[in-house]
Structures are given as C-alpha cells and as structure tokens.
Amino acid sequence: MTPALCGLMVAGLLDDAAASAGKVAAIANTPPGFLERTFDFDKSALFCWLVVISALVLWNIARARRGMKVTVRHIAGLDAVEEAVGRATEMGRPILFVPGIQDMDNVQTIAGLTVLARVGKTTAEYDAQIEVPTARSLVMTAAREALQASYMSVGRTDSYNPELVYYVTDEQFGYTAYVSGLMVRKKPATCFYLGQFFAESLILAETGNAIGAIQIAGTAESSQLPFFVAACDYTLIGEELFAASAYLSGEPDQMGGLRGQDFCKALVGGVLVVAVAAATLAAITGSAALDSATGFFRMLVGA
Amino acid sequence: MSFLERLDRIDRRWIFLSMGLAVAVPIIVIGITGKTFPEVATPTTRGAFDAIQSLPAGSRILLSFDFDPASAGELQPMATAFVRHAAARDLDIYCMTLWAPAPPLLDETIRKVIVAGHPDLVYGKDYVNLGFQAGNESVLKVICTDFRQSFSKDYRGTPVDQIPMMAPIKSASDFDCIVTMSAGYPGCKEWVQYIATPALGSDDEILLVSGVTGVQAPQMVPYWPRQMRGMLGAIKGAAEYESLVNEFIKGSNPAADIGPQFMEAQRRMAPQLFGHLLMVGLIILGNCIHFGRRRALAGGAP
Amino acid sequence: MTRKFAMLLTFLAGATMVVSYFIRPTQSWGEDVAEWFNVLAAIAFVLGAANLAKVHLERLSSRSAGWGYSVIVLLAFGATMLVGLLKVGVHPQELAPTVAFSGEKDASGSAFWWAYSYAMSPITSTMFALLAFFVASAAFRAFRAKNTEAALLLVTAFVVLLGRTFAGVVLTGWMPESLSFLRLENLATTILEVFASAGNRAILIGIAIGVAATSLKIMLGIDRSYLGGGS
Incomplete structure (x- = not known):
C-alpha cells in the first residue's frame, strides 16, 4: 500500500x-x-x-x-555561482549578498542563508570579499555565524571579516536606498538576491543591471519573480530557492x-x-x- | 555605431524623463480641470462593494490598515473609500493595523472621513481605533480565539472594557465583515490563511474583503471569491470602488458634496493611463530595434 | 555543543508549532513560541541599533568613501530616537492629563509625527515611486519578442497594460455585447483571473511543498547548512 x-x-x-x-x-x-x-x-x-x-x-x-x-536537472543560476565569484575575484571587486528583507522566522530567509553558507565557502576559497547588509538584526547574527563557519570549513578563518555582515534598517525602502547607494558607490561585480523580497526587488535588480554586475536572484514571492526574471542574469524560481542548498552541496x-x-x-x-x-x-x-x-x-x- | 545601436543603448535617464512627463502632465491637467475618466467595476471590485452593501445597518466591520506611507499612494484611496462606505452604511467601524508605521495613516483617515464628514458618529459607540499590535500573523492566530488578548486597549490607551462597542467582540468571528488593505507581509495572505480559511464552511464563516497593491493582485486572485468575497487590485480597483461608493452616496443624498479628496484614485487613473501608454510605446520601440538589428545582421552575413 | 543546542532548540520550537496546530489543549503553546520569537526580535533591535552606530562611527572616524552619508545616518538616527523616547511635543492623554509622557509618541503634532509626516513618508513614497521609472527602463530593455513564448508574453502585457486603463474602453468599447468578452478590460480580467491565477496556483503549490520539506529538514537537523559549514 x-x-x-x-x-x-x-x-x-x-x-x-x-x-x-x-x-x-x-x-x-x-x-x-x-x-x-x-x-x-x-x-x-x-x-x-x-x-x-x-x-x-x-x-x-x-x-x-x-x-x-539522485539526478538533479541543471539549474543555471546555481551553476553560475562559481563563475560569478571568480569574476568578482578577477575584477578585484566585492560580492554583494542580500538575504531578503524578512526575519529568521521566514523559511525563505533561511534558504537564502543556506546559499550564503555555500557562496561563503567559494568566496573563502577564492579569497574574494563578500558584503552582506541585512534588514534584520537576527539575520545579521545568523549570517555572521553561517559565513564564519564557511570560512572555517575551508581553513580561511583569517580572511573572515564580521564587519562586512551588518545591519542597516528594518524599514523596507530605507534598506533599499542604502543597498542601491552601496551598489552605485562600490560597484560589486556580482550581486546575489536570495530570500523574500517585495517592491524593492526591481529597484535593486535594475541598479545592479545599471552597474553591470552579474546578478543571481531567487525568491518564492511569486509576485516579484517577473521583476527578477526581467532584470537579472539568473533567477531561481520559487521552489528552486529551496533546492539550492541540496544542489550546491550534493549531500545524499x-x-x-x-x-x-x-x-x-x-x-x-x-x-x-x-x-x-x-x-x-x-x-x-x-x-x-x-x-x-x-x-x-x-x-x-x-x- | 548605427542609429539602432545608439537607440538601443540610450541613456536610461531619457526613459526616466519620459516617464516623469507622462505622469506629471496629466496630474497637472487634472489638478486644473478636475476631470476624471468614468470607471466600470470589474467582478472582484463589485464583489467587495456588494459584500459591504449586503451588511445591515449596525453590522460590525473590522478594517485593518496593513500598509505604510510608501504604499499609501495605492492603498490610501482604498482605505478612505472603505471607511466612507462603512460610515455611509451606518456600520460599526473597528480599525486596527498589523504594521508599525500605519497608526498615523489610520488616525488621519479617521479624522478626514469620520470626524470631518460624519460628526454625528461617536467614538467608542460608532467607531473605534484599536491601533497597532506587534506580532504579525501571531496576532491573527490570537484574535481567532481571543480578540482582547491582542487588543486590550485602544489607540488612546482606553481599556476596551470601557468601550461600549467592544462589548460583543470576543473573537474575529464576531465581526460581520473584515477588510484588509494590504501592501505585503503581514497582510491579505495572512488574513486569508489564519482568519478566513479556518472558518470556511462553518457557521462562523468570515466575510473577508481585501484591497491589495498591483503586484500582489495576481498572487491573491486565486483566493477570490471563496476565501475573499471581493478584492480591489491596485489603484484601478481603488478607482472602481471609489466610483461605486461615490455613486451610492450621491444616490442616497443628491446634495452630498464629493470633494477631490474622495476622488483620489480616479484622479490617478489618467497618470496611470499615460504611464501605461508610454510603456507600450517603449516596448514597441524596443522590439523595432530588436528586429531591425536582427535584419541588419542577417543582411550583413555572408 | 552550541550547534547541538541550537538544533535542539530548533526542533523543540518547530515541533511545538506543529503540535499546537492540531492538538487543542496545546494551542496556546504555539502562540507562546511566536511570542518568544517576537521578544527575541525586539531584543535584537538593540543589537541592530548598536551595530548601525558602530558601522557608521567607524566609517566616520576612518573617513572612508561616503563618510558624509554616515554623518546624516547618525544624526537622523539619534534625533529620531531622542524625540521618540522623550516624546517631544506630545501632550498627555485625555484619560491621564496630569501624567507626563502618557501621550502616544506619534500623536498628531509631536516631533516624531512631524518626522514621520514630513521626512519618512515622502522619502519612502519617493522610493516606491521609483518603481515606475525602473519598470519602464526594464520593459524597454528586456521585453523583446525573441521567441514564440516571449511574443505571447508581449501580447499579454499589451492587453493588461491597456485593459487596466481607460485606453481599453476607448479602443474596444464599441464592441457589441455579444463580443464583450473581447473588450480589452474584460480580456485583462480574464488573463488575471484565469491564466495568471492558474500559473500562480501551480507555483504556490510547488513553493508550499518546498517550504514544508525545508522546514522538516531544518527541524530534524537534516539541513544544517544555514548554521554554516554543511552537515
């Protein structure tokens, strides 16, 4: 049965x-x-x-x-992670990681942080610089933990800088304004947007597009998917965000x-x-x- | 670089300028002439209007202002129209919010619509402002069973036990209709999940109506008409509803003065029209460039 | 050890939420767990505020690029916090006219209300309004009929863009009642209620299953990658 x-x-x-x-x-x-x-x-x-x-x-x-x-079909956005980190390293520019604007009680934020942990490993291996502005204090703490553990796992603890994971504001558009400004000033080579997003999705993605960054986005907020699809190079659609951790790790x-x-x-x-x-x-x-x-x-x- | 290539790489600030003009000029023209386009209600808007219209006088309506100043451009006209409709229908109005930045908007709406337009309504007897309660969807889970546990005082700090119209309210099911004006999380989806859906098919089925932003509308449509009896989608939905409410008020009192503050959504439809026309034009232009360049490439190929 | 404790706590909180949803006598437990989260999040505000001040003070002292913005952030942050905590310009409540600080911090006319109405409100509205400009720019750049699917999407976009305004009425309002379903405004409604709704439902089902599976894996400690370093 x-x-x-x-x-x-x-x-x-x-x-x-x-x-x-x-x-x-x-x-x-x-x-x-x-x-x-x-x-x-x-x-x-x-x-x-x-x-x-x-x-x-x-x-x-x-x-x-x-x-x-278990065979998984190729997800272009996740295949591109290594290339995107490598590009940032070659260009000597930072990587920007935005884990959405919701708190730790949101499973999309957690899914975003699992990808951050994987991206953090690659970043540590390439000795690239990753910056993670967060919209919630608890997310900042969790992101620091995740990133530190990633750097430790590849033996690059000395390269880990907790100051690059910081809190900005809970206010949706205050956060958007800060991140957009940061993108225009620092011109990151690669931008990741993985988590839950609302109206700020297009503002962030269009700003990233204007500075010529490689952009990888992923959200389960279906209303924001069209904006990411239009403005980003790769988009993880809905459940692909939750599959990202499995895809990147390959663990049974x-x-x-x-x-x-x-x-x-x-x-x-x-x-x-x-x-x-x-x-x-x-x-x-x-x-x-x-x-x-x-x-x-x-x-x-x-x- | 060919003309098409130059056009394709046009500085996006020109597009921004065009959009600025497409929106600003109609705003100025409407400000001067005061004219608006006629609106025909879509079924989702009609459902929202009919739901409130079906309530007998004295019914209890809970209005949740789940938005912030950023989305007020889309949702404030809905809020104004909902409160006006409820006041005109002699319903008992209960206002609350799950969003921390919303209380001043809520307060302003009450002052603009009820205090200024319906001075006969008495605070605590005909309407009450319960203010903001932190906790997102957990507030909704609590009010399902015990409303007072979440809202023990009103916005002014008066215990709800001292507010006459709060006497019959024990849980969310004691309201005859619930309206949420939602810009995101927590909002319409959470009201559907935690308030409307659990009561579906029961004797305490809740009449839920919503007003949502444009990007949320496609996401919320699957819940209409079962979980939500009506839905206003974006400023277009607000304009349709506003038009219905104004018609109803004019119908019941031909001498009623419909000021521009009660036609905010309808006044925003002209900028929306020209914004949309510009978008259509830009998309056509973009495609002309695309096909033009493809043709040029094909022609130049050996 | 810390990691094991975190995982145990995750399991307990998750299991309590699940059990309280189905078992009547435990229904308040789930609310309690949610309350704990709110308390934690509220405490974390202090952490966030301290971090914000630290980051910007460091930028200011090192005169790194954009330090001028840090000055504005610190001034706005300090001033807003001060007028909010001290309730500058707030009158006592009607119920307690003799009790100082009894009024609401954002009562009409207060300094906090002033900052809300004349600073925060227009600034956030402006940020939101930027969407109109970015949508136009994205549409020009990305909305191209490169294949059949994209062409279909393009036609749908035209119908919705025109159907959601008075242009729809002007262009197709002349159609007889028997063909009214072909009017742009009706086509736009049909697209929204039938096609978009069906697609959304499918995406939502996939997302819901993804959320359930991810939550289960996190609760049972199968997925620990959010704590860093993989399993």
Missing part, C-alpha cells in the same frame, strides 16, 4: 470519526469525547497531507543514505529530500488531475458515484 493511499484512507477515517463524533454529540447532547477534545478534527485533511509529505521526504532521504543515486540527505519534494508534487498533481476530471465528468453525466468521488476529493483538500 502506498503512503498516498494510506493518507487518503486516514483522511477519510479521521473525517468519518469527526463526523460521527459530531452527530453523536448533537443527538445525545453529551459532552465531546477525549479524542474530539484533544484533536482538532477540522484540520484532519491537513494533518494527513502533513504526514504524507513528511513520510515521502523522509523515505527518500533514507533511500539516498542507502546509496540511491539533501538530494533525497529534493526527490521527496518531487514525489509530493507528483502526488498533488495527480490528485488535482483526477479530482478535476471527476468533478467535470460528474457535472456532465450527473453520475452519483462521480459526485461522491468529487465530495471525497473536496474533503481531501479541506474544502
């Missing part, structure tokens, strides 16, 4: 349990049972998805650890996780296609069976 099928069955069972519990409580006017008081059955469909997604990711990680080969754990993500996407895509087909056919044929199937899919997505 596949994990997906298990998930579907559990979802059905949990919702049945919730519905039954609800009916019993209503009819007998008795206080809700222990299970109903403890578990939020309204979220049972979501819980099942959580279990299935976690299981698929962990299962693939375990398989990768056992030696399964990370690669297995990536494969797990793809399995999840295939599962969600499959469910969507089947659900849409069932709903369409139910509307056309008026079949009661298909209507029940549609109802089941609605329940599955918590609608």
